[in-house]
Each structure stands twice: as structure tokens, then as C-alpha cells.
Amino acid sequence: MILKERTKSITHRVLESLNFRMNLPVEEQLKYENQVKGWAGEKQFDFYMSQFHQSGLVLNDLVLNYRDTVFQIDSLFIVNDSIYLYEVKNYTGSYFYKEDSFFTESGYQILNPLRQIDRSVTYLQNVLLRLGYRFPIHPMVVFINPEFTLYSILPNKHFLFSSQVPKHLSALSNQNFLIKQEQLDLAHKLKELHNEDYRPDNLPIYQLGQLKKGILCPICFSLSHTDTRQNYLCTACKHKEIITTAIERSIKEFKLLFPDNLMTTSQIYEWCGKNYSKERIRIILKKNYQSHLSRHMTYYSEKSPSKVPLFDKIP
Ligand SMILES: [Zn+2]
Incomplete structure (x- = not known):
């Protein structure tokens, strides 16, 4: 078993x-x-x-x-x-x-x-x-x-x-x-x-400004995609995914890379390549994360872990 x-x-x-x-x-x-x-x-x-x-x-x-x-x-x-x-x-x-x-x-x-x-x-x-x-x-x-x-x-x-x-x-x-x-x-x-969140101290050093923005395909890791109203379609490998799922996956990736950042709608809007409206992103954040108000800024933290796997579809 x-x-x-x-x-x-x-x-x-x-x-x-x-x-x-x-x-x-x-x-x-x-x-x-x-x-x-x-x-x-x-x-x-x-x-x-x-x-x-x-x-x-x-x-x-x-x-x-x-x-x-x-x-x-x-x-x-x-x-x-x-x-x-x-x-x-x-x-x-x-x-x-x-x-x-x-x-x-x-x-x-x-x-x-x-x-x-x-x-x-x-x-x-x-x-x-x-x-x-x-x-x-x-x-x-x-x-x-x-x-x-x-x-x-x-x-x-x-x-x-x-x-x-x-x-x-x-x-x-x-x-x-x-x-x-x-x-x-x-x-x-x-x-x-099992210590799920263990981060070894020899992880590489990087900053948000250095990284290409947009949603990575979970199969071939391409950043290029075309979308219909509901679906994300990878231009390189034709992988199809519901846009909400693709955004949720990308939010998890952001949290993996920047666990200490206060996560805001604007930040995720930019992280996802400014391809999806802030309103759409706000709805997804509200659904999956706990919202907090601090100095006129709303940020989001973990509520319950999202069920969306991060790149684990790769054989
Ligand atoms: Zn792909």
C-alpha cells in the first residue's frame, strides 16, 4: 500500500x-x-x-x-x-x-x-x-x-x-x-x-525583478499560450487547462519562490504576465487564501492548501 x-x-x-x-x-x-x-x-x-x-x-x-x-x-x-x-x-x-x-x-x-x-x-x-x-x-x-x-x-x-x-x-x-x-x-x-515545508539553506539567490513573468505550461514549461474565454492553451505542446486552474498553479509557484512576500492582487497580476484582469485574480485569491487588510493594502496568506498540483503531471 x-x-x-x-x-x-x-x-x-x-x-x-x-x-x-x-x-x-x-x-x-x-x-x-x-x-x-x-x-x-x-x-x-x-x-x-x-x-x-x-x-x-x-x-x-x-x-x-x-x-x-x-x-x-x-x-x-x-x-x-x-x-x-x-x-x-x-x-x-x-x-x-x-x-x-x-x-x-x-x-x-x-x-x-x-x-x-x-x-x-x-x-x-x-x-x-x-x-x-x-x-x-x-x-x-x-x-x-x-x-x-x-x-x-x-x-x-x-x-x-x-x-x-x-x-x-x-x-x-x-x-x-x-x-x-x-x-x-x-x-x-x-x-x-514529514516536513513538507523544509527549505534547505543552499537554495539559489534570486529576485522577482530577474524573472520572466507569465504562466508556465506544466508539461513543457513554455511561457507562450493562447486563451479562449475559459481555457489556457499552450502554443508549444497544445496542453489545455482551465484558466482558473492555471492561475491557481501560478500562485502556488509564486509562493514557492517567494514564501516571505506579502501576496497582493497587483503582484499576482504582474506575475501572471498581466494577461488576466485584476478582478479575476482577486476572485481566485479570495477563494483560496485568507485576506488581510494592512495599511490600506489587502494581502493574502495560506488558508487551506490548494488541491492543484505544481508540475507533478510531468512523467
Ligand atoms: Zn506546453
Whole structure:
């Protein structure tokens, strides 16, 4: 049973939006490309998991806190009285593994993903203890890309290569395991602890004035569109969307990029490329957000989260 679907991280969504609204510096551009590659790998892992999740409980993309530390888990699978933690790596090319270190073909050392997952195991164990649970945790680093080769003298039971993933998941799900109430309770508690609004402190620096305005297509990210009275129609990929939904989506994107700005009708009018009347925007803001009056200015803040997904339609 999938209890928490995967959503793109805040870093991914911020970089995605900026990438189509400004010229990203090379370093940020590389970070964005890594996010896209990582996301594709995780979706591939989800595809395998979708065939085997019935016998356990799956939580994807969990961001948890232990004391002052934030840690992230790509996939957590509670099955057969155990917890499996998966760190998914979409590496391509040849790597060498020796003396607990990873090296590229040209000899550069990269971070060992096992250390990353060991850290998550330690913190998760403490979180479980605090909640009153004791389950064995099995960490697994999944190299999801078939174009990845690891040269290593000894096999490592914590490494899972793309061709082994279906067999591994199938073995876990073939144990006629019934989901117990205790496990369901734990999974719900972990889901509640998920820190949805976590903003890492290494996000790029940008200002509203630098960004191209207008509504991005959620499929191809083009800013060019033609509209009928009710519908937004992307000129590039022909994606069609109700204008109200497109504006709501764009407001969410604005809030993602500028969480501290006081959101006003004029600001959103400009953000949406001045294509829609202030009256239309005011109605949408009033419907979805709490209005406040401050020094003759009305601004809007979160009421209840809007149901419109932000770019999550992308395969
Ligand atoms: Zn499009």
C-alpha cells in the first residue's frame, strides 16, 4: 500500500521554475540537471515498487527531523516486520569501489552513498525509539540505471543493481505477509512527521525583478499560450487547462519562490504576465487564501492548501 506518493523536493521545484524564468548560472544549471536525473531514477524505482507494494507500506520522499538535524529518505518500505530504506542513485558510467570509497573512472572520489544512508538509519532509529517502536532497519543503495557499472572486489549486500530490483522486491512481497495495525500506526506517524515545508539553506539567490513573468505550461514549461474565454492553451505542446486552474498553479509557484512576500492582487497580476484582469485574480485569491487588510493594502496568506498540483503531471 502506498501511503505517501513521491513529490518533487522544494530544491527541485525552485530550480525547475527558475530554469525557465531566468538564465541559471552554470553551477545551478548542473544542480537542476542532477535533480531531473535523480527524479527520473526515483520514478523508475517507483515503477518497480508499484508491482510489489501490496504486501507492505510504502512512504516516498520523507523529510524527517531528529533534534536539529533534517534527513531525507527516498523510499521506506515496511514489510515483513522490517523496515527497508532505499537510497536511489541514478548514476551512469563506470565506477570503482575500494576501501569503502567510490571513485569515478578518471580517479575522482565521490561521496559514498552508503555513508549517506547510514546517517539516515541512525536518525531514523532514534525517531522510532522516540515513537516507541523497535524494528530492524535494512539500508539499501539502489543503482537504478542499467548503464551503471561498479567494479568491486567484494559484493556488498547493501547494494542493489537495476537488474536485481524486481527480484529483491518480489522476494519481500512473496512472504504472505499481512499488514499489522502496529505497522500501519507507525507508517501514519512517520507520514505526519514529514516536513513538507523544509527549505534547505543552499537554495539559489534570486529576485522577482530577474524573472520572466507569465504562466508556465506544466508539461513543457513554455511561457507562450493562447486563451479562449475559459481555457489556457499552450502554443508549444497544445496542453489545455482551465484558466482558473492555471492561475491557481501560478500562485502556488509564486509562493514557492517567494514564501516571505506579502501576496497582493497587483503582484499576482504582474506575475501572471498581466494577461488576466485584476478582478479575476482577486476572485481566485479570495477563494483560496485568507485576506488581510494592512495599511490600506489587502494581502493574502495560506488558508487551506490548494488541491492543484505544481508540475507533478510531468512523467
Ligand atoms: Zn506546453
